[in-house]
Amino acid sequence: MTSAWLLLAVGDARQHGGNDGYEDNPREYYRWDSTVPNHARLAVGDVVALWDKRELIGVSAIDTIETGTEDKTRYFCPHCRKADFKRRVRMTPACRCNQCEATFDTPGQRVEPVTTYLARYGRRWVDGRGLLGGPQLRALCDSPGSQLSMRTTSWEKLLDALLATGRLNADAVSGLANQRHRRTPIVGGHRFAKVRTRVGQAAFRAALLDEQGEQCAISGPAPAEVLEAAHLYSYAETGEHHDFGGLLLRRDLHTLFDKGRIAVDPETGLLDTDPGLNAYPVYAELHGKPLVFDVRPEHRLWLAAHWNTHRADA
Template sequence: MTTAWLVLAVGEERQHGGNDGYDDDPSQHYSWDDTVPNHANLKVGDVIALWDKKQLLGLGVISQIETGSEVKTLYFCPVCKKADFKRRKKLKPTCLCNKCGAQFEEPGSKTKTVVTYRSRHGETWMDGRGLLTGAELRALCDSPRSQLSMRPARWEKLRDALLALEGIDAEDLDMDDAQADEDTVRKPIAGGHRMANVKTRQGQPAFRKQLLKDHGQVCAFTGPAPTAALQAAHLYSFAEESEHHDWGGLLLRNDVHSLFDRGQIAVNPDTGLIDVDEELLTYPAYADLHGKIPRARLRPEHEVWLAAHWRSHRNTP
């Protein structure tokens, strides 16, 4: 039987008392580390279903799992030393330990090198926002009362629950075909975890959170977009700089971010207008951007970085 995993993904709120959170893009990838229960149990070929405690967000088949490492700050209750506490938004003291009941304003902290994991499932992603409630999803888990952020379930049970809904048919849920059909591009990569040397971007969740605070739910080039569709885009090579510069990033829609990194979408520093590579002009969605003013309010620092990006990709002096 196919294993399914119900995993928690609640955007910028996806963090617990023990750490600073994770950088997810629900429709493409899911991130965790070896401090999370069940961290090593997810496999290529498993179905991954993402939820936000209230409802299903969507599901897909894991096609690969990347591993890496990073130094992470871990937080704990200063009384019992456990990491199981919650941060309260309105009550004081801010923190309440779920283990010993202690209340405190600032947790203890330590740094630790952790193994990081990132699943890829975008090839088979099915948007399922709102199809099943949180209570319905919990009931499908092997342990319905579990409080873990990564919970095992049976794909057959999840599939049957979705098929019982009006408007959903078997073709919408061909996860089994994605696993078995050798001719389809949706076939997961066999062989367990794909071991890769991955440089994890430390501070990326905080960087994205600051951009959302500065600009709201707006792609800098295309305009308003759902938070889940927005990525924190560096306007320079983070691999070379390894630093989150002030005003060195903008929010970009997932596809636009990818094209921006390739230089196929850029901002002409002479005109201040978006310039779209000729190859993309056959696609109306991108052609419509050509010659338009960016939708985000740009600071002088943004303009400096964007000009450097232009020179780097358009080979102009």
């Protein structure tokens, strides 16, 4: 399983009472030291998502991690000697301790040796501005309420959220998880195999594109490359392409629809999502929304059959 991290990158603002912050270039490298929680857990090949508290900056995979040592000035509360205090800009005294609640103008300080880290990942950088907001990213963390600058998250959840935007090259993003150095090579080559193909599938999809345009019936406008012709019934059982028996769906939503994790309530015409999708904001927010495509009565008959298959006993 690929490890993934949400890394806070806000320049000098990435500091707390105990240190002076870090110099970052979010598109190229990220710095931290041994005073930071989780400092020794990142590894070459891990996926990193950089954010600035408001939105995603971008994602990549770590190519190298450089380590060193230096003497670092650490600051602390002069009353309880804890490093957990906040510097206040518009109030006096200038500092307030989060531990003992004492206020003071001048913190204590000491110099101590630390291990430094510099992760480089610019080679595979994928820009993420405008894709995911701060609340979405926090929800993807293993501990959504965490305040740490380096937080663990699920690569699978992050990938689903990125692909669900429909605005990224799926191969470029999903390929980030395959950059970890392997000890055993993967055998390549080709082999012959007998497969069953869907006759007429290309024509069926072309007809849907002509009828419905470049839009996913669930999420809205999307490039044709990510849209699939979704049968509203089990094609495997009938082997037929029925008129008005399909809708264009984005690939990820097509998979969830086929598995019954997304369905359309025939009485209300609104989307119904499996409660198991509530952990994924991009899918949870679909619940209770109408389809963006104005379906015909014939579509509704197939959607009702799909509902009865996956929701009748729920």
